[in-house]
Amino acid sequence: MQLKDLAMMFSSLSSQFGVSSYRHSPPFHGAGVPSGTRCEYFPVRSAPPSMAPHGFGRDSSPMGRPCARRKLRVKHFMEGVSLWLVVLLMLFVQPLYAEASTGREDSAGVLHFVNAKGQWQEPALVLGSDFDVRVTGLIADSRLVRTFRNTSDQWREGVFVFPLPETASVYGLTMKVGERTIVGEVQPREEAKKTYEKARDSGRHAATVEQQRPNLFTTRVANIPPGARVSVELNYQQLVDYQDGIFELSVPTTLMPRYMPGEPLATSPQQWKGGWAVPTTDVPDADSISPFTVGVANVAADSHRASLRFTIDAGLPLAQVSSPSHDLATELDGAVVTVQPQAGKIVMNRDFVLRWQPLAGQEPGAAVFQQRWRGEDYLLAMVVPGRAGKTRLPRELTFVIDTSGSMAGESIRQAKEALQMGLETLAPGDRFNVIQFNSQPHALFVQPETATANNLARARHYVSRLQADGGTEMAPALSLAFQSQKRGADEQLEDAAPRVRQVVFMTDGAVGNELALFSQIRRQLGDQRLFTVAIGSAPNRHFMREAARWGRGSYTSVQDLSDISGPLARLFAAMEAPVLTDIKVHWPGQSASVQEDSFPQRPGDLFQGEPLLQVVRGVPAAGELSVSGRLPGGGKWQRSLDLQQAASGTGLHRYWAREKIDSLLDEARIQAQEADKAQITRLAIEHSLMSPYTSFVAVDATPARDLESALLKDDLPTLLPAGSQPGMARYPQTATVAPLLVALGLLGLMLSFAIALLQRRSYP
Amino acid sequence: MNRLLLLLITSSATLLVFGLWIPLKAVVAQELLEIAWAESQARQTESRPWPWADTWPVAKLSIPDLGDSMIVLAGTHGESLAFGPGQMMGSQDPQDAVIIAGHRDTHFRPLKYLEPGNELRLQSRDGRWQSYRVHETRIVDSRSEFIDPRQLSADTLLLVTCYPFDSMDPGGPLRYVVEARVQQTDTVAGL
Numbered sequence: 001m002q003l004k005d006l007a008m009m010f011s012s013l014s015s016q017f018g019v020s021s022y023r024h025s026p027p028f029h030g031a032g033v034p035s036g037t038r039c040e041y042f043p044v045r046s047a048p049p050s051m052a053p054h055g056f057g058r059d060s061s062p063m064g065r066p067c068a069r070r071k072l073r074v075k076h077f078m079e080g081v082s083l084w085l086v087v088l089l090m091l092f093v094q095p096l097y098a099e100a101s102t103g104r105e106d107s108a109g110v111l112h113f114v115n116a117k118g119q120w121q122e123p124a125l126v127l128g129s130d131f132d133v134r135v136t137g138l139i140a141d142s143r144l145v146r147t148f149r150n151t152s153d154q155w156r157e158g159v160f161v162f163p164l165p166e167t168a169s170v171y172g173l174t175m176k177v178g179e180r181t182i183v184g185e186v187q188p189r190e191e192a193k194k195t196y197e198k199a200r201d202s203g204r205h206a207a208t209v210e211q212q213r214p215n216l217f218t219t220r221v222a223n224i225p226p227g228a229r230v231s232v233e234l235n236y237q238q239l240v241d242y243q244d245g246i247f248e249l250s251v252p253t254t255l256m257p258r259y260m261p262g263e264p265l266a267t268s269p270q271q272w273k274g275g276w277a278v279p280t281t282d283v284p285d286a287d288s289i290s291p292f293t294v295g296v297a298n299v300a301a302d303s304h305r306a307s308l309r310f311t312i313d314a315g316l317p318l319a320q321v322s323s324p325s326h327d328l329a330t331e332l333d334g335a336v337v338t339v340q341p342q343a344g345k346i347v348m349n350r351d352f353v354l355r356w357q358p359l360a361g362q363e364p365g366a367a368v369f370q371q372r373w374r375g376e377d378y379l380l381a382m383v384v385p386g387r388a389g390k391t392r393l394p395r396e397l398t399f400v401i402d403t404s405g406s407m408a409g410e411s412i413r414q415a416k417e418a419l420q421m422g423l424e425t426l427a428p429g430d431r432f433n434v435i436q437f438n439s440q441p442h443a444l445f446v447q448p449e450t451a452t453a454n455n456l457a458r459a460r461h462y463v464s465r466l467q468a469d470g471g472t473e474m475a476p477a478l479s480l481a482f483q484s485q486k487r488g489a490d491e492q493l494e495d496a497a498p499r500v501r502q503v504v505f506m507t508d509g510a511v512g513n514e515l516a517l518f519s520q521i522r523r524q525l526g527d528q529r530l531f532t533v534a535i536g537s538a539p540n541r542h543f544m545r546e547a548a549r550w551g552r553g554s555y556t557s558v559q560d561l562s563d564i565s566g567p568l569a570r571l572f573a574a575m576e577a578p579v580l581t582d583i584k585v586h587w588p589g590q591s592a593s594v595q596e597d598s599f600p601q602r603p604g605d606l607f608q609g610e611p612l613l614q615v616v617r618g619v620p621a622a623g624e625l626s627v628s629g630r631l632p633g634g635g636k637w638q639r640s641l642d643l644q645q646a647a648s649g650t651g652l653h654r655y656w657a658r659e660k661i662d663s664l665l666d667e668a669r670i671q672a673q674e675a676d677k678a679q680i681t682r683l684a685i686e687h688s689l690m691s692p693y694t695s696f697v698a699v700d701a702t703p704a705r706d707l708e709s710a711l712l713k714d715d716l717p718t719l720l721p722a723g724s725q726p727g728m729a730r731y732p733q734t735a736t737v738a739p740l741l742v743a744l745g746l747l748g749l750m751l752s753f754a755i756a757l758l759q760r761r762s763y764p
Numbered sequence: 765m766n767r768l769l770l771l772l773i774t775s776s777a778t779l780l781v782f783g784l785w786i787p788l789k790a791v792v793a794q795e796l797l798e799i800a801w802a803e804s805q806a807r808q809t810e811s812r813p814w815p816w817a818d819t820w821p822v823a824k825l826s827i828p829d830l831g832d833s834m835i836v837l838a839g840t841h842g843e844s845l846a847f848g849p850g851q852m853m854g855s856q857d858p859q860d861a862v863i864i865a866g867h868r869d870t871h872f873r874p875l876k877y878l879e880p881g882n883e884l885r886l887q888s889r890d891g892r893w894q895s896y897r898v899h900e901t902r903i904v905d906s907r908s909e910f911i912d913p914r915q916l917s918a919d920t921l922l923l924v925t926c927y928p929f930d931s932m933d934p935g936g937p938l939r940y941v942v943e944a945r946v947q948q949t950d951t952v953a954g955l
Contacts, residue, residue: 731906732840732865735926735934739869741783748776
């Protein structure tokens with residue numbers, strides 16, 4: 001810009017001077033004046049006194065004439081040279097500014113927070129989030145209002161990639177523009193996209209929300225007027241986690257930039273859409289799940305702040321409400337507890353985790369909820385098996401720790417601490433191994449070693465030296481962990497005692513190829529169990545939970561260093577304790593359709609303190625639910641639940657539909673087939689749910705933007721999770737203004753010289 | 765008119781002086797840095813080239829094929845790049861890939877003559893010379909590409925400067941990246 005202006009200025013200057021020189025010396029440049037006559041005429045008119053220092057003038061002697069003529073010739077020559085130099089310089093500068101301005105148009109509107117010079121600019125949209133969560137019994141119903149405020153004077157389209165709890169069922173979208181409220185509807189994904197794009201291009205207000213991963217969504221808001229705000233309200237519900245007498249609910253606010261394994265697909269940077277990653281062979285949608293991650297300082301001071309409000313109606317007297325992530329301001333009103341972060345609005349760079357605990361001895365051991373929706377009965381039952389005796393078996397434990405770059409900072413410290421704690425739980429008869437992985441896996445021992453003091457000391461030393469760096473290639477690490485245990489298994493033939501084989505996997509789950517990893521876990525698992533420990537302020541909980549489920553283990557999340565001991569102690573206790581297997585659930589009314597419509601269809605094994613959750617459609621609240629299982633010693637465990645005592649609940653049908661969709665997706669995954677898209681779409685539309693194949697879209701009826709004014713797209717960045725180190729670095733600014741200054745200086749001097757010469761001729 | 769002319773001449777001359785001051789500073793600073801480098805090698809500490817400097821020498825880069833060598837400073841902020849190429853200080857881990865950025869108008873102007881196969885040598889504070897071989901040179905657009913140190917293997921040396929070399933625009937988006945890989949094991953200086 002600067003350069004262009006300067007160049008323009010100089011060109012206009014030079015043209016002015018050019019014109020003036022023509023005007024002031026017509027005989028010189030005048031057409032038809034023979035060059036020979038010039039010498040006679042010229043000195044008479046414009047020989048300056050300074051150029052005739054020896055007193056040569058009009059009346060000077062003929063002797064002086066040749067000398068003056070020579071001087072004039074020199075002057076004329078100099079004049080010509082300097083003018084030509086100016087012209088040459090102009091030619092030189094011209095392509096430069098032309099070059100500087102190319103490539104500016106192609107990216108206009110694509111990426112606003114990096115300007116044409118590659119420097120950071122604050123996004124024009126300011127984002128506010130407001131969570132209102134109501135917990136009743138086991139279900140938490142959330143209303144999330146995202147407000148996009150346009151601070152620029154152009155029309156904007158806002159795009160924001162955001163996480164939601166991994167078990168969330170999104171069931172509503174409402175857009176608010178000024179006074180008007182537009183209720184969104186669920187549509188098949190492709191259709192919703194078309195509806196939105198049509199509305200956007202015709203200038204109407206529109207909003208859509210799409211599911212990229214079960215815990216990762218994209219919202220788009222079109223035609224935000226300059227200076228105005230548009231808010232998008234999202235309704236979702238999720239099941240509250242209940243384990244060991246503690247309820248837990250997490251509200252993710254940001255996401256860790258994920259590692260995209262695989263070779264980049266052949267796409268040119270021009271096609272680059274909204275994320276920092278390019279699609280790869282393993283993660284073809286990498287660009288849509290990789291929003292830019294920036295530090296808090298890089299967004300407006302009031303952007304990326306969230307207000308939260310929890311209303312907990314647990315139906316039980318509560319002993320304690322706490323949060324490992326934030327300070328709380330708690331208000332008790334009868335049996336209802338209202339919780340808010342003490343600081344008011346929180347910065348969206350750390351998941352908000354809330355825990356509440358019933359009074360000792362009042363922890364629920366079983367619960368039933370029922371709901372009637374559109375003439376169908378839905379039941380949700382929870383049973384906690386309780387302690388099932390303690391017979392400790394010798395174990396073979398493999399710790400896998402993620403030392404990739406995304407773990408750098410706070411996360412790796414947590415993971416190391418967690419691993420050290422894990423090593424402490426080893427008993428003398430156990431075997432163990434430690435595997436770290438980033439771009440490549442590396443194992444401490446070639447095969448699992450006995451937990452002798454010596455080996456443990458080696459392991460401790462190894463762990464303390466770990467550093468986070470490199471990629472996140474999980475697949476080879478998992479293979480190594482499962483194989484290393486297999487090799488151990490061969491040796492066990494000599495070993496009389498059977499060993500319990502377990503893998504503890506500590507990571508932030510920052511990968512984009514989750515599905516491939518789940519199927520790998522399923523293939524290689526054998527008789528082992530995989531326990532996942534989620535690390536960091538914004539782990540990929542969906543990956544952690546599902547990996548544990550496919551690995552027939554359990555999932556624990558650690559919030560920060562101070563919070564590490566509680567959850568891990570519970571995990572390691574659960575790992576040591578025996579497991580309830582072969583669980584069978586029997587609903588009253590033994591018809592095939594009822595069994596088909598109860599989820600999960602094959603309940604996994606239960607660890608100590610873990611509840612069994614079942615949801616069913618088409619069973620009225622009458623009769624008995626019986627649950628049976630097998631204890632590790634071979635004994636039988638049985639429990640029955642009176643369904644008549646069911647409390648009424650809400651949103652059970654959505655939970656049921658989500659479970660059904662998940663089970664359909666699971667089946668397809670096991671059979672390595674394409675999921676039944678039509679059935680899932682039908683189910684999702686019936687229950688008004690978001691799914692991989694359905695999206696929400698809300699469109700205003702009347703156009704707001706006249707199509708003359710342009711619409712600019714703003715991809716909103718997410719905040720870097722607290723405590724993590726920025727992985728991606730920007731290219732630094734590596735040029736000085738020296739050449740420009742030198743060129744301008746020379747140009748200016750040249751110009752002055754030319755002017756001086758002309759001036760002398762013009763004003764003798 | 766004469767005054768205007770005088771003004772034009774003075775301002776142009778000032779511009780010229782400022783323009784020439786930048787490369788001059790870059791050359792003079794390198795001499796001072798040589799001393800600081802020798803001192804930090806001798807004492808094995810960070811020694812600042814002048815008391816108010818907010819950077820210090822961390823390595824010495826030598827390009828034998830071009831007969832050029834320079835002291836590398838810590839950090840890639842404008843203040844350090846004015847005096848010498850700067851090493852990006854993401855993590856202090858010596859196992860990491862080394863990323864050095866320099867001004868295309870001063871220290872890293874010779875980069876345009878580098879070709880795959882050329883040798884680069886980097887001396888660390890303990891006096892060891894690490895030898896690298898240029899693997900490839902490429903041009904990146906800093907608007908759409910980022911440096912991801914996690915994706916780089918530990919034996920990589922990246923030299924970054926602005927592109928095109930003859931451009932006058934100090935804020936252009938293009939960068940010229942020379943990627944070099946470790947060639948052989950360390951040799952101790954003087955042996």
